[in-house]
Amino acid sequence: MRALAVDLGGSHATCALVEDRTIIRAKTLATEGSVGLGPILPSLAAALCTVMQEAETGASQCAGLAFCFCGLVDHAQAKVISTNAKYDDAPRLDLKGWCEKSLGVPFAIENDARMALLGESYAGAARGFDDVVMVTLGTGIGGVAMIQGRLLRGKHSQAGCLGGHFPVLFDGRQCTCGAIGCAEAEAAGWSLPEVCRTTRGFASSSLAKDPITFERLFGYAEEGDPVAVEVRERCLAVWAALTVGLIHAYDPEVVIFGGGVMKSASMILPYLQSYANRHAWTPWGKVTVRCAELGSRAGLLGAIPLLQGRAAS
Amino acid sequence: MRALAVDLGGSHATCALVEDRTIIRAKTLATEGSVGLGPILPSLAAALCTVMQEAETGASQCAGLAFCFCGLVDHAQAKVISTNAKYDDAPRLDLKGWCEKSLGVPFAIENDARMALLGESYAGAARGFDDVVMVTLGTGIGGVAMIQGRLLRGKHSQAGCLGGHFPVLFDGRQCTCGAIGCAEAEAAGWSLPEVCRTTRGFASSSLAKDPITFERLFGYAEEGDPVAVEVRERCLAVWAALTVGLIHAYDPEVVIFGGGVMKSASMILPYLQSYANRHAWTPWGKVTVRCAELGSRAGLLGAIPLLQGRAAS
Numbered sequence: 166m167r168a169l170a171v172d173l174g175g176s177h178a179t180c181a182l183v184e185d186r187t188i189i190r191a192k193t194l195a196t197e198g199s200v201g202l203g204p205i206l207p208s209l210a211a212a213l214c215t216v217m218q219e220a221e222t223g224a225s226q227c228a229g230l231a232f233c234f235c236g237l238v239d240h241a242q243a244k245v246i247s248t249n250a251k252y253d254d255a256p257r258l259d260l261k262g263w264c265e266k267s268l269g270v271p272f273a274i275e276n277d278a279r280m281a282l283l284g285e286s287y288a289g290a291a292r293g294f295d296d297v298v299m300v301t302l303g304t305g306i307g308g309v310a311m312i313q314g315r316l317l318r319g320k321h322s323q324a325g326c327l328g329g330h331f332p333v334l335f336d337g338r339q340c341t342c343g344a345i346g347c348a349e350a351e352a353a354g355w356s357l358p359e360v361c362r363t364t365r366g367f368a369s370s371s372l373a374k375d376p377i378t379f380e381r382l383f384g385y386a387e388e389g390d391p392v393a394v395e396v397r398e399r400c401l402a403v404w405a406a407l408t409v410g411l412i413h414a415y416d417p418e419v420v421i422f423g424g425g426v427m428k429s430a431s432m433i434l435p436y437l438q439s440y441a442n443r444h445a446w447t448p449w450g451k452v453t454v455r456c457a458e459l460g461s462r463a464g465l466l467g468a469i470p471l472l473q474g475r476a477a478s
Numbered sequence: 479m480r481a482l483a484v485d486l487g488g489s490h491a492t493c494a495l496v497e498d499r500t501i502i503r504a505k506t507l508a509t510e511g512s513v514g515l516g517p518i519l520p521s522l523a524a525a526l527c528t529v530m531q532e533a534e535t536g537a538s539q540c541a542g543l544a545f546c547f548c549g550l551v552d553h554a555q556a557k558v559i560s561t562n563a564k565y566d567d568a569p570r571l572d573l574k575g576w577c578e579k580s581l582g583v584p585f586a587i588e589n590d591a592r593m594a595l596l597g598e599s600y601a602g603a604a605r606g607f608d609d610v611v612m613v614t615l616g617t618g619i620g621g622v623a624m625i626q627g628r629l630l631r632g633k634h635s636q637a638g639c640l641g642g643h644f645p646v647l648f649d650g651r652q653c654t655c656g657a658i659g660c661a662e663a664e665a666a667g668w669s670l671p672e673v674c675r676t677t678r679g680f681a682s683s684s685l686a687k688d689p690i691t692f693e694r695l696f697g698y699a700e701e702g703d704p705v706a707v708e709v710r711e712r713c714l715a716v717w718a719a720l721t722v723g724l725i726h727a728y729d730p731e732v733v734i735f736g737g738g739v740m741k742s743a744s745m746i747l748p749y750l751q752s753y754a755n756r757h758a759w760t761p762w763g764k765v766t767v768r769c770a771e772l773g774s775r776a777g778l779l780g781a782i783p784l785l786q787g788r789a790a791s
Contacts, residue, residue: 319729327726335719406648413640416632
């Protein structure tokens with residue numbers, strides 16, 4: 166089965182033709198200059214047509230267009246619910262109408278984190294599993310859930326996609342989401358610098374020299390910098406507690422970790438697997454903790470299961 | 479519609495005949511002396527027959543028997559999965575066969591916390607809502623979820639029923655479930671004495687005089703005892719963080735609080751409603767926080783929706 170797919174991020178859009186578990190052809194457009202989604206829809210349609218032509222595929226051979234969107238989406242209504250500052254015209258657009266008119270294929274849209282989970286469960290690290298949680302550790306923390314083969318969505322499309330915003334420190338830091346002590350506020354890319362700066366001894370730590378990233382944190386910790394070691398251990402403990410919370414919330418068989426922070430997977434993953442083995446309450450057996458496999462291709466590879474309605478909730 | 483219902487707790491079993499949202503007649507048996515569930519099944523069947531006779535109702539007029547069990551249940555297989563020490567023969571019993579043979583009616587079984595949520599959503603505080611979280615604050619903390627009219631169950635029947643075991647303090651206390659810093663380990667009946675004893679100034683607090691209960695905690699805090707005030711504020715903060723975690727996990731419209739601790743609802747509920755209003759990430763509107771209404775009747779009143787399959791997941 167073939168399908169069209171768009172993965173729309175903050176600064177670029179990838180337009181692709183996929184066949185089952187393979188991306189046949191893809192084309193990436195920069196979207197940085199655009200103020201909204203409306204103005205770039207014609208370029209997206211043109212790119213999708215180019216991709217089809219290059220692969221000698223007609224729209225009639227495509228099951229539809231699967232659109233991964235970087236914001237809250239109402240899948241059933243095929244509507245964007247809310248976005249960050251970028252693409253803030255999206256909730257007012259008739260994307261389904263645009264797709265049918267300009268491409269002549271059925272349209273489906275879903276949040277990008279949920280699409281990545283669909284991709285990993287169809288063609289990646291969670292292949293063969295119907296009960297999956299996926300955590301993305303990056304600038305923020307994403308957390309999405311599939312239960313018995315269906316994406317968890319809930320009444321307002323918020324269920325099973327705010328996994329980075331479970332409070333793991335009830336008297337902790339203010340999160341950008343409004344809550345207090347979310348995993349994201351305690352151990353993600355945007356909150357890491359503040360966590361480091363408020364750790365005793367920071368001024369004399371190697372971390373004080375350059376902009377703080379997880380890569381530098383893990384590097385300095387490896388070299389024995391005591392502040393870096395302390396913050397690294399704290400981040401691991403936060404992610405571990407979140408992992409247990411997600412397991413208790415959604416009853417998965419496997420938890421997949423992706424995102425930029427997983428460059429240090431060889432250190433992070435064994436810690437989280439061991440913690441889950443010891444501390445998650447799963448009388449049925451042990452949850453498997455794995456690295457995501459598909460990277461930025463995951464959302465595109467979620468196209469087929471999305472269009473087949475395998476993710477229906 | 480009429481149905482039979484059994485609510486089996488640790489020390490007693492209530493056998494009832496219900497009609498829609500009313501308990502027509504009920505009979506409670508002590509089960510304290512029994513080592514297992516098998517030996518008391520004949521008394522349960524006899525009590526159900528008595529209740530039917532007294533209400534001049536035949537088995538043929540009953541849609542079935544709904545069984546609320548105090549442990550983990552596989553609803554689809556109509557089997558108990560695991561129990562605490564009490565009734566540890568239950569996973570090996572053919573309860574469906576027993577019911578059909580001794581009462582001649584269809585059988586359905588579910589965990590007692592999920593049944594209480596069903597009851598509250600059918601006939602109590604959550605009536606009219608399809609997206610509900612119920613939290614029970616007592617010796618432990620229960621937390622169950624209904625999404626779009628269906629109980630969340632998951633692959634191993636653990637999804638949406640371990641709400642008391644979301645870690646809210648990543649470096650907190652060991653919980654009896656195996657995890658660290660669960661809401662239950664930080665602010666429930668069994669953990670409260672230890673939380674008080676490790677609070678600075680405990681020896682000179684009124685709390686040091688008698689066995690510690692939430693009733694005494696709230697009473698002494700009202701009188702201005704500084705340790706009691708500090709622990710009360712800490713418990714409220716734990717429950718508030720848990721409430722936000724549950725809202726982020728399950729996307730409910732209403733969160734119902736029940737359990738013995740809610741004797742102090744007039745103080746607890748406004749705190750939690752205000753906290754949820756300020757800190758839960760719900761762009762669609764505000765989650766309603768309410769007291770449970772049905773008390774110990776909730777599980778029995780879940781019988782009709784359970785037997786009608788309204789809770790199917």
